[in-house]
Amino acid sequence: MSATYRAVQWTGHKRLYDACVATAIVLFIVAYIAAVQLSTPPLEAPDAAVTFIRATGFCAYALLHVILLIGPACRLWRGALPLLYNRRHLGVMTFFVGLLHALAVLGYYHGFGEMNPLVSLLVNTARAEGLPFEYFGIGALLVMFLLAATSHDFWNANLGPVWWKRLHMLVYVAYFALVAHVGFGYLQGETGFTATLATGLGVVLVVGFHLIAGVREALREGSEGVARDGWLDAGPLGDIPDGRGTVICPKRGERIAVFNHGGKVVALSNVCAHQGGPLGEGKIIDGCVTCPWHGHQFRPEDGKSPPPFTDRVPTYEVRVEGDRVYVRTTAEKGGER
Amino acid sequence: MTRGGRRTHLVLTIVCGGLAALAFAFAVMQKFGGGS
Numbered sequence: 001m002s003a004t005y006r007a008v009q010w011t012g013h014k015r016l017y018d019a020c021v022a023t024a025i026v027l028f029i030v031a032y033i034a035a036v037q038l039s040t041p042p043l044e045a046p047d048a049a050v051t052f053i054r055a056t057g058f059c060a061y062a063l064l065h066v067i068l069l070i071g072p073a074c075r076l077w078r079g080a081l082p083l084l085y086n087r088r089h090l091g092v093m094t095f096f097v098g099l100l101h102a103l104a105v106l107g108y109y110h111g112f113g114e115m116n117p118l119v120s121l122l123v124n125t126a127r128a129e130g131l132p133f134e135y136f137g138i139g140a141l142l143v144m145f146l147l148a149a150t151s152h153d154f155w156n157a158n159l160g161p162v163w164w165k166r167l168h169m170l171v172y173v174a175y176f177a178l179v180a181h182v183g184f185g186y187l188q189g190e191t192g193f194t195a196t197l198a199t200g201l202g203v204v205l206v207v208g209f210h211l212i213a214g215v216r217e218a219l220r221e222g223s224e225g226v227a228r229d230g231w232l233d234a235g236p237l238g239d240i241p242d243g244r245g246t247v248i249c250p251k252r253g254e255r256i257a258v259f260n261h262g263g264k265v266v267a268l269s270n271v272c273a274h275q276g277g278p279l280g281e282g283k284i285i286d287g288c289v290t291c292p293w294h295g296h297q298f299r300p301e302d303g304k305s306p307p308p309f310t311d312r313v314p315t316y317e318v319r320v321e322g323d324r325v326y327v328r329t330t331a332e333k334g335g336e337r
Numbered sequence: 338m339t340r341g342g343r344r345t346h347l348v349l350t351i352v353c354g355g356l357a358a359l360a361f362a363f364a365v366m367q368k369f370g371g372g373s
Contacts (some may be wrong), residue, residue, distance in 0.1 A: 130367075131367075162339060162341075162342065165338065165342055166342070166345065169345065169346060169349050172349045172350060172352075172353035172354070173353055175353060175357060176353045176354075176356040176357040176360065179357040179360050179361055180357075180360040180364070182364075183360050183361050183363070183364025183365070184360070184363075184364050184367070187364055187365075187368055188364070188367065188368055190368075196365060196368065199361060200361060200365070203354075203357050203358055203361050206354070206357075207350070207354035207355075207357065207358060210350040210354060211350065211351070211354070214343075214346065214347040214350050214351075215347075217343055217347075218343070218344075218347060221340070221343075253340075254339060254340060255340075271338065271339055276338040276339055276342055277338075278338075
């Protein structure tokens with residue numbers, strides 16, 4: 001978290017993360033090429049360039065699955081939350097692996113004619129028989145470029161978290177395009193069942209996990225019922241451990257995070273001002289409510305980020321009767337966003 | 338995420354996930370000779 005913009009706000013953790021992911025990508029590509037070369041008789045082994053194209057394509061496709069599985073995994077199991085922290089870095093690297101795949105395709109299949117390789121790709125794809133699977137790949141790469149180019153907090157701050165999130169939901173369009181690209185391209189030339197089964201399993205995992213997590217979230221909507229006299233029952237105080245929060249879902253409006261701060265109960269919007277992360281699933285660190293997604297912090301008493309930051313989330317009035325906590329469902333005056 | 342964001346997310350998941358599943362199914366049919 002930084003008050004100023006830099007190209008990348010490097011920290012030791014981010015450097016280590018990026019180094020590990022980059023090493024894993026290189027090892028994956030090398031291992032794929034080695035496995036293909038060693039498992040195929042020398043005369044039947046595919047061209048090294050073709051193997052490289054497949055290795056980079058497979059790597060980018062697998063990485064996109066990992067990225068897409070992190071979101072629902074976090075909503076279903078809190079233990080996956082650390083994976084979310086640098087997910088944008090993973091997305092940018094996935095784009096670069098996909099770009100490497102596209103450049104290798106352009107060079108190998110379209111780079112030796114008289115025509116410009118890009119023109120050759122577009123023209124010859126249109127002339128080819130069957131579904132033009134290359135167009136799906138081009139579409140996915142363009143979307144991935146847009147997402148990688150706008151992944152920086154500069155765009156998040158200028159577009160606003162709501163529009164930034166909407167823009168980045170285009171990753172699902174890229175996923176559909178990539179499944180079509182692989183299905184109508186690579187899979188058609190494969191004689192065995194392994195690649196088909198693996199692709200199918202990937203689709204089932206991504207779609208299945210998203211549906212389970214999405215439906216579970218939808219069922220929670222308005223689960224606390226209608227507020228009485230504007231106050232909503234947030235449950236027993238004893239159920240909220242010190243330094244932790246709970247989330248209540250009013251019938252109308254946004255979810256509210258209720259925290260136990262050393263015996264004092266406070267309530268803030270559950271929507272983090274940074275990227276809409278679920279504040280109620282975070283904890284109080286250094287006296288501030290800390291978002292579990294990217295560590296953005298807000299003071300429990302007024303919902304403001306500590307200086308020099310200027311973000312703010314709405315706060316809500318709280319009263320404790322006996323052991324039960326009640327929260328007013330309209331934001332406090334001056335505490336609105 | 339906001340309430341509207343969660344709704345958009347779920348709708349996009351269903352639409353794009355459904356399209357991905359359909360694309361995969363058609364690709365399998367084409368590969369194994371069941372498609373047009």
